[in-house]
Amino acid sequence: MPLITLKAQVHADSQTEAVLKDAMFCATKVYNGLLWHLREEYKENGKVNISRKNLNRILKELPRVKGYYSMSVQLTRDEVREAYRSFFALKKKGLTQHKAPGFRHKNYLSPLKYVQSGFRVDKNRVTLSLGTSREDGVKQVSFRISHRPGIEYDRVRELSITYDKISGQIEARLVVEVKARENSGTERVAVDLGETVLMACAFGDGTVTLYSGRLVKAIRRYWQKVRASLQRNSRRWGQVAHREKKQVEQLLHVATSHFIAECVRRGVKEIAIGDINGIRESTDYGDQLNQRLHAWPYRKLINMLKYKGALAGIVVRDDVNERGTSVTCHVCGRVLSSNRKSRGLYECSCGWRAQADVNGALNIFEKKYKVSPIKGSSGRVARLVVLSFRLGWHGVHEPKRGDKNLRASA
Known part of the structure; x- marks a missing residue:
């Protein structure tokens, strides 16, 4: 069954949004914390150990690691591993202009990633697990999503919650198994x-x-x-x-x-x-x-x-x-x-x-x-x-400064 990535808008109350943003902030702190410890290791030993065992050891020392779902924490860990592996591969090819993985901005909200577990999607309703050890005691959140009409899917394989700082909106990316139309073409x-x-x-x-x-x-x-x-x-x-x-x-x-x-x-x-x-x-x-x-x-x-x-x-x-x-x-x-x-x-x-x-x-x-x-x-x-195609009502022009319709027409 084919897989597609479906972009959806998140509709949540202010309290739920605040919890989601805090969880994404925790993901940024965990990502940066792993990088900091790896850099300190390099200063001491002259090498970087990116094995899962070593990264798991570091995770236990990070204060924000309990701020979001444990399986999502492991996906953050794997992001760090993949960033370093790509860097090592480029260095091996002699492409020395590429720099080692850098810290994310302190105000950056990292995506919350879920694969197979930790979430439930029921039609247009999503429920996310945030673990059992958050300081505020919140263990899960639920919100409504909306996406393009006419898409029928049987199962959601992966889910990511992201923040668009330009529009100021929280969005969802769903990797879903879709029902393809019958095609007898040759x-x-x-x-x-x-x-x-x-x-x-x-x-x-x-x-x-x-x-x-x-x-x-x-x-x-x-x-x-x-x-x-x-x-x-x-x-x-x-x-x-x-x-x-x-x-x-x-x-x-x-x-x-x-x-x-x-x-x-x-x-x-x-x-x-x-x-x-x-x-x-x-x-x-x-x-x-x-x-x-x-x-x-x-x-x-x-x-x-x-x-x-x-x-x-x-x-x-x-x-x-x-x-x-x-x-x-x-x-x-x-x-x-x-x-x-x-x-x-x-x-x-x-x-x-x-x-x-x-x-x-x-x-x-x-x-x-x-x-x-x-x-x-x-x-x-x-x-x-x-x-050739035209934009129609999408004009190619710069709106005047302070134009309130900038986002709506983008």
Whole structure:
């Protein structure tokens, strides 16, 4: 049964909110306490012991460890372990510019994480265990949640309670087992992710649909200019970043929903996407383009496709090695970077001429399924459809200072 992450709004009274925030504050103190003790160990011994046994020993000395559920405390412990393991892995690769895990801000409210136990979800009601040893005597809290309509799930596997400091609201993330619709389709499609072209989608019948990313670029470019005149991490800077995030997410939702609906209409059973892991580290286009590449929401886009595909009974695989797909001729197989004549044109001496992202999508399709969608053709894609989307009532503009509608329209 497919798993998706469901975002929900928490509706709780002021007393319950205060208890949840205190528990999240305790999680921050535990995280920072573990880091402090590990740093002291390094000063004394010249090494860091991140074994569970050692971290459990440290946990017994931390005063805030009884402020939230014991299994959630262990998940905080594992966060620290994973942070250090990632740091050690980067050092082993010689990437010395990465710093050791740092402390969380003293006012930061860390997520409360629950896996398998410690919580109960009954329709739109959540009950959380906070342990039996809190100083205020509160052992559990209960509150209502609301999420997107039309999602049916059988079981909640994981639950996280988070705090959004920009909106000032407590939110929930539920990893749920969903009921997928029956899908008897047999078709396949390959997707090449990009910047100017958000998605180039090559279907098995040779048709290709392009989803424009120009408005996403425009939004990010505009708000980047706005933030340049603001003090970093100020309240105003955070509000602008929040607005940009919401506008980009809205466009991604519109594009991915349209694409999944088109896949359902065409009888698609599987979507293949290039593996983006390591793409940011392995490419260097100069400071300006690198900054844009690192900020581009590839992972968010893939996650949207995965959970929307799961609801429609469509399998989304992002494990195709896309190395060389953008510079390889789809017809003759010649690998030549100069064949990419411009940002949007690929032209080979064999006569193959196509939009560059189309060429990449066709190569991903052939890599994954060992067959070309345009086999037997004269080297021309059967039909090319280009789609672009607008924000509608989401305007790309900076509201006046003090605009009370900033959050509501973000």
